[in-house]
Amino acid sequence: MGDWEIISNEEVDELRRMVEDTGVQNLPNYISKKAKQWQEVEVHIAVLGETYVGKSTFINQLRRVEEWDDTFAPVGLGDTTLEPTAYENPYNKNMVFWDLPGVGTLKFSKDESYFRTINIERYDFFIIMSDQCFSENDAWLAREIRKRGKPFFFVRSKLDEDFKSAEHDGQSIDKAVPRIYKSCADNLRKANFREPNIFIISNYNHEIGQFDDLMIAIFHSLPDLKKEAMILSIGPLTHNIIREKKKTLHSRVFKIAVISAGVAAIPVPGLDVIADLAIIAHEIHFYMSEFGLDEESLKHLCKKTKTKYDQITESLKHSKSLLTEKNIIRTLFMKIVKTQAAEQVAGRFAKYIPIIGSIVSSGVAYGACVKFLRSEIDLLEQDAHTLIDVVIDKNKKL
Ligand SMILES: Nc1nc2c(ncn2[C@@H]2O[C@H](COP(=O)(O)OP(=O)(O)O)[C@@H](O)[C@H]2O)c(=O)[nH]1
Ligand SMILES: [Mg+2]
Known part of the structure; x- marks a missing residue:
């Protein structure tokens, strides 16, 4: 899928099937359940x-x-x-x-x-x-x-x-x-x-x-x-497991974007789009725990490798700011919303508007969610690989 594509043909088909199954009104609920199904x-x-x-x-x-x-x-x-x-x-x-x-x-x-x-x-x-x-x-x-x-x-x-x-x-x-x-x-x-x-x-x-x-x-x-x-249940133990996790997380993105930009979306004060930032933040925290980059996993790793917490987070380019800066998710999301709005005005997404427009309240919000979540997965993936190298390095020295 190219960078500019905010939904693939297969995803459009899947969305259509889901709408047929449950109706547009129930879609967010239905998708939330599907996205959690693996835990059952x-x-x-x-x-x-x-x-x-x-x-x-x-x-x-x-x-x-x-x-x-x-x-x-x-x-x-x-x-x-x-x-x-x-x-x-x-x-x-x-x-x-x-x-x-x-x-x-x-x-x-x-x-x-x-x-x-x-x-x-x-x-x-x-x-x-x-x-x-x-x-x-x-x-x-x-x-x-x-x-x-x-x-x-x-x-x-x-x-x-x-x-x-x-x-x-x-x-x-x-x-x-x-x-x-x-x-x-x-x-x-x-x-x-x-x-x-x-x-x-x-x-x-x-x-x-x-x-x-x-x-x-x-x-x-x-x-x-x-x-x-x-x-999704196994730890990020090796580079290839991390790559598999990334693929699996990517395949969830369009569903989460539909929920966040969904029919029942809540306007976010200060954002001129309708997107549920809480859903986005929750999903990003889920990515962090999947990649072992949440606070709990990092502390566990520190204990295991006898490393200081700050020393580990220092090497993590992206997660470091997610872990420490307040409101960072909103700030990063706003940036993407702006570029997405400009691109949408320029008509680059015209072909997706009929399907997305009939399901979510804002095509801009949908597109921004997709792009944001995808870029977060990729950035966190990089940190997860870095973390493994830190651990390997540490093991060599032990
Ligand atoms: N060198 C080495 N030792 C291992 C490895 N896996 C297990 N061990 C050691 O082999 C011993 C038996 O392991 P354990 O997991 O209790 O085996 P089990 O009886 O099959 O459950 C323990 O001393 C482990 O530390 C390995 O891959 N390499
Ligand atoms: Mg045993």
Whole structure:
């Protein structure tokens, strides 16, 4: 979509469908509900594997919890329970990770009773984790999951240890991933997986190996609404997750703009357009928390990386002003309204006026909302990438 396009043909179609469903008067309400729908969707993630392979560590990382958090999954103790243990994502309780004891570990026999114990139907996808090259037990699990037609991923953890060994042995670390892949794939081929989905990762360092590829593969294995829920519920852990978040947030913009510039919009004192600034501000705060740039996330990060708050915010070009300057959202929005009004007078948006004009009270407000929200997403995305680099840098020095 070009920069000048304030609504795409697909979005026009979607709007028309929504108007048909609910009528213009109810549109803001209807869209608000749709925009929140992802929070209602449950995603259940099964993490299976033998004891000590890194399941709990992986689950903690994806939930962004640290040792000091109440719901931290105990690490390094092995599997102490025979029961599946559920860990909610504190940022979205409908995203639940299940720590499941492996078949080999706790005297489970390889039969239906195991699947009854773990309630196999519950999960949207399965992570089968190993810190070796996957055992016969892992392969058996995968075959059973495959029979049931659910997505599953083989995840080989502790790549950082292989890197250390390679360095110690005077070998190139570049060869570690292909070498591990080959050993795992050979093993799994013998167990009847022709092209196994193997991802080699480190729970300690997401920048090495295929953590990012794993996340993207998981997103794409899910149906639309669950995919959106997954992308918006997971933390901004890597550059690619941030890019996926950006895409998903962009796809919401036209809906939020319709609500803000909507039929029931409230005139904003001092603005000569009708737009609901509270809705816009709320959405921008949502972007900030999605990108880990809200105060709470930043403070959490400071504690984790032992960095001072000011030192972190200093590196964040855009969020810094959003976090500290009062009325900044209104000021920035006003600027866009002015350019939007001028462009609209110049007739650049004439082709959109019939559809937008029949739905929102002001085409200028709609156009300004779209542009504003899009530019905010892009600016915040930049800060989110910067933040990751700060963390990586910090980790290197620790
Ligand atoms: N070096 C390294 N250690 C890891 C990694 N993942 C987990 N560990 C460590 O492996 C041990 C077992 O991890 P844990 O998550 O408790 O495994 P679980 O028994 O499968 O839940 C702990 O000491 C973790 O700190 C990793 O990717 N790299
Ligand atoms: Mg564990």
